Amino acid sequence: MKKKMISLAAVLCLMAAPLYSSFDQPQESHCYRTLLVITSESDWTIVRLLEGHILTATYDIVEGNTVPECECWCDPHLNLIGMTKKQFDTSLVKIEVKIILYLKEDLNIVFEIQKGDIKYTTLDIYNYNGKEPVFLETVNNDANIPGDPENTMEFTVDINKLTAKGPLQYLVSSVPKLVWAFYYPWYHKQQWHTSKALIDTPLVGAHDSSDPDVIELHIKQAKSAGIDGFIVSWWGKNDYADQNLKTILYIADKLDFKITIYLESLQNGPRSEEDLKKMFLSFYESYGEDQRYYRINGNPVIFVWAVESHPPSSWEDILSAVEDEGYTGVYIAMAGQPDYLEIFDGLHLYGTVGVSDLSAVYERLSTSCSTYGYFNDEPSYIWAATVCPGYDDRKIPGREGLYQPRDDGEYYLETFEAAVNSSPDWLLVTSFNEWWENTHIEPSMNYGFTYLNLTAQVCSAFKELDSLAPLLTAHTLFGEALDLLSANSFELAKTKFESAKEIYDKIGYSEKSLKARHYIEKCTEEIEKQQSQKEQELQTPESERGEHEADTSLLLLLVSLLITSWIRKQNP
CATH class of the missing domain: 1.20.58 (Methane Monooxygenase Hydroxylase; Chain G, domain 1)
Structure with missing residues (x-):
């Protein structure tokens, strides 16, 4: 750890918003680091960036931690940093804010400072593209403007000063390039016959997820398409999926296939912090020392579903408590907000459906992961981009009826293009076998092997290997x-x-x-025919072969004489 079943449609609603719709990274944009020091005796203040984009930010309250009812926040989506206190409280508060900016080189940077009617707010601006921050200028707002309760002050900062010694170099991850697929071990044989929500079924037929033969077939199918491992849905100790995980680990180990889990943080709503702590601890008790489980630098990798159901501070409490018990993992958060990188080791999204401008979203999250290390001298964080063939939950009771047609594989390839253009460390496939939401690539009655074949193409293109996927x-x-x-x-x-x-x-x-x-x-028949002909030739008596050869020689002699005679007649 660093410092420190609800529907997909519902989760997408949590994540929709300015991050997805307003950010468009142009080719000429670059990343730069800035330090802002905000000092205020006013009872509230906001510093907002009007040109450019705050990609990620962290802050520390260096003075005023004990001021009653003082709250500070940073919202990269809205490009602002804010502070509030009790009304008319003039206690001094000082905040240091480190920011990674997306900037266009042809634009000057416009800030605004807003504040309450009392006292002042001062902003010190530093270029922080090098090892140490370099002071640029101080701006003070002590205005009390009649008719303007926000006392707004705008000012411009020379972009050349902010971009000197930049842009920042992307931090390169050292993890191997892998393809993972989300895998669901929750099926019982009778469900395939009784569920009205299923609009497609697997070619392998009705089966239990506990069937070792089916698990082995699934792993072989996935490997044939170039998938390196499964992210197995996990609901806690002694659950049906947990029982099947043990079998999956056993078979995957024999087939040299990687396994990690998807810790399901929601169950009829967000799990409590205490339940999540117990869930992590029970995982480590069961699998913490299991070397068949996928690890990075000896620590197990855990994907965590829907982390935005709790604020970063809650996750810091949860994972710190787990670490206090002696357990350290590599945690990949499903989140569209980069501030979760303060706690987690990487980001991913599970769903692609309903996300406006997927390419821009992926590019922003990728860049966040490859620059966030400038805040804490950590190496690059893991960015895992997701591809998905389609989505359809219209027959699931209680769902909102979200639908994305597959378009004969076109949508799958569109999501792959968005993913691969974001330079991900890992590629995630949603999903191998989530049949209720119809995101499966497992061979099916409706699609046959179409999506396993497409996955093989996707994996080979992503890995850029000389050798193709086995399929x-x-x-x-x-x-x-x-x-x-x-x-x-x-x-x-x-x-x-x-x-x-x-x-x-x-x-x-x-x-x-x-x-x-x-x-x-057919080849065998033709080979046998050829062998039969050779045998017949070998079985022909030598005398017959001699007579045949003599007849052939005589015929050639006669032909030669006829040709010679014809030539002489033509040339008397």
């Missing part, structure tokens, strides 16, 4: 084998068909496997 390798082998078959290279064609079929068989791709078997049989 793409199988398709490539199959295509090459068809070309060899057309060229009558039956032995080579058969070998490639067999290699492709082996991959298809492992993941239950029966359609392709049957085609490969058909061509293998």
Whole structure:
């Protein structure tokens, strides 16, 4: 830790807002660090940036911590820092605010200071692009303007002064480039027959999530598409999903597949802080020393759902209490607000549906993760961008009917483009098998292997590897084998068909496997025909072969004589 089932539609409502709709990062924008020191004896004050964008910010109250009813806040969405006290309280409050700014080089920076009718607010501005802050200027607002209860004062700061020694270099993460898929081990066989909310079902058929054969097939299918691991939905100790997690870890270990959990922080609403502490502790008691679980620098990685259901201060209390018990993890928060990086080690979003301008959202969160370390001398934080094939919860009772059509894979590829353009450390797939919300890529009755095939393309493109995902390798082998078959290279064609079929068989791709078997049989027939012809030639008596060779020689001699005679007649 650093310093320190509600619907998807409902969570998206929490996250909607200026962060998503108002921020548009232009190509010429850069990141710069600034220090603002706000000193005030007024009973309230606000400092707002009118040009440019506050990407992230942290603050410390260096004087006035004990002033009654004093509250300070920083809201990057609204580009402001604020302070309030009891009315007419003139106690001095001093705040140091570190800010990462997005700035356009052709714009000067406009600030405004607002305050109450009493006393003053002073703002000291520093360039902080280097190791130490460099003082630029002081602005004082002690006005009491008739008719203006906010006593607004605007002023401009030379952008060249703020951008000197900048821009900041992005901090590069050292984690390996991985693809994860959200995985749900909560299904019982009878649900596939009785649930009215299901509009698609898996090709593997009705099954229990506890079935080891199904778990093994799922992992093999995921691996064939280039997915490195599952983020397993986890609801606490001794839950059905927890029982299945033990089986998943056992099988994944045999197949060299990574496993982490998605700690479900909501259950019919936000869990209490105490419940969350117990949940973390029970996880560590069960899996803290389990080396089959995915780790970074020895610490287990835990994705945490819907952290915005609690403020950062609550999560700091929760994770500090866990750390006090001797447990340290790497925590990846589902949050659209970068201030959670004060507590967590990285950010992700679960859903893409309903997010306005996904590319801009991802770019802002990515840049937040790669610059937040300038506040605390930490290395880069992890940014995990999500791709999703579509969404449909219209048949789930109590849901709002959120719907995003798949558009024959176009939406999936659109989310991938937004994700990959944000330079993520990890790519997340929502989801492998969330059938209620219809975000699944698992082979299904409606879509067959379409989305597993698309995932293989997405994973190969993201990782930029010389070798393709196994499923793409199988398709490539199959295509090459068809070309060899057309060229009558039956032995080579058969070998490639067999290699492709082996991959298809492992993941239950029966359609392709049957085609490969058909061509293998055809190649075998042609090979047997060739062998039969050779055997017949070898079995022909030598005397017959000699007579045949003599007849052939005589025929060639006669043809030669005829040609010679014709040439002489043409040239007397």
